[in-house]
Amino acid sequence: MMKIITARVILGLVVLGLCSCNAIKSTTTNNSSQTTSQNDVQTQPPIKIAGSSSSITVLKVLTEAYQAQNKTAKVEFISHSQSEGAIAALKNDIVDIAGSSHKLKPEEDNGKIQYRELAQDLLVVFTHNSVKGVTNLTTNQLKSIYAGKITNWQELGGPNAQIVVLDRPEDESAKKLLRKYYLGQDKTTTKAVILNKEGELIDTLQSTPYSIGAFSLAYSAINQLPVNRLKLNGIEPNKDNFTNGKYQMVRHLGVIWHKAPTPTTQKFIDFIFSSEGHKLLQDKNFIPSN
Known part of the structure; x- marks a missing residue:
């Protein structure tokens, strides 16, 4: 009888030991899995973008x-004022997109990168909100402003104030489009304030009474x-009048990336060209490309 009891005690201790070992093993496995998952998040490389x-x-x-x-997605923006600089950064593996x-020019294409148009963005002529009474300009009036032939808003039905021309x-691309559709090849007044980046022009126009300049409709609407x-x-500069050709x-905005991108970059590219990305662009006053 005593032998039977002893055997049962020993068997119970063995079973308990096995359970404890399994519990420790399970806990160790779970902790290891969590650590691996956290490490994956921490080591996931950022998507670097220049534009x-x-x-x-x-x-x-x-x-x-x-x-x-x-x-867990990480994105870093590297500033470039021109497309050429952003494309050079991509070709030199400084950025991913x-x-x-x-569009990608033949001399910019090294055979390892690819271009796809993303959206169109209307370029619009804006004035500071101090310019009252001027809501429309003819081609001749706009040309005369940029050439320095019309220098006071009063000549156009506005306030008696000097016109401040903000230019690129x-x-x-903004200045090229202005010339193509409205300005022609007339020389710009030497009194124009030249700003290298569109963001600088936008900030300056908002802070400078009686100023005029051209920039993104979508940016204006978003902000x-x-x-x-x-x-x-x-x-009226809007999507309907662009669609009907009036x-x-x-500006045609596109993205360029390597033909053999990383999985992380490809996932982002798939998103921006998805139906969800298409709808988002529409909602933000861009015109998505087909």
Whole structure:
């Protein structure tokens, strides 16, 4: 009888020991899994993006939405005022994605990168909110302002105040479009204030009474800027008038990335060209490309 009791005690201790070992093993495995998961999050490389000043807005809109869905996703923006600088950074593996306001040129293509248009963004002429009574300009009036032939808003039905022309460098997409559709090749007044980045022009226009300049409709709408949007030749700059061909001054914004991207970069690219990304761009006053 005593032997039977002893055997049962020993068996119970063995079973208890096995259970304890399994519990310790399970806890160790769970902790290891959690540590691995945390390490994966910490070591996940960021997506590095460079873009022209005109393409950064659309890329930041998409990035915010993407990160809202992918909490561990990390994105870093590297500033470039021109598309050429962003494309050079991509080719030199400094960034994973380049935003551009022009299609990839043959001389920029090294055979390892690819371009796809993302959206169109209307370029609109705005004035500081101190300019009352001027809501429309004809082509001749706009040309005369930029050439320095019309220098006072009173000549256009506005306040008795000197016009402050805010402009971009000749090689920037905004100035190229203004010349293509309205300004022609007339020389710009030497009194114009030249600003290298679109963000600088936007900030300066908001803080400078009686100023005029051209920048992104989408940026204005997204940030609800307190500025005056002008019609040109009686045409309201909006998506409907772009669609029907009445308003044509738009920038074509695209992205460029490596033909063999990292999985992290490819996941982001898939998102920005998805139906969800398409709808987001529409909601933010961009015109998504098909």
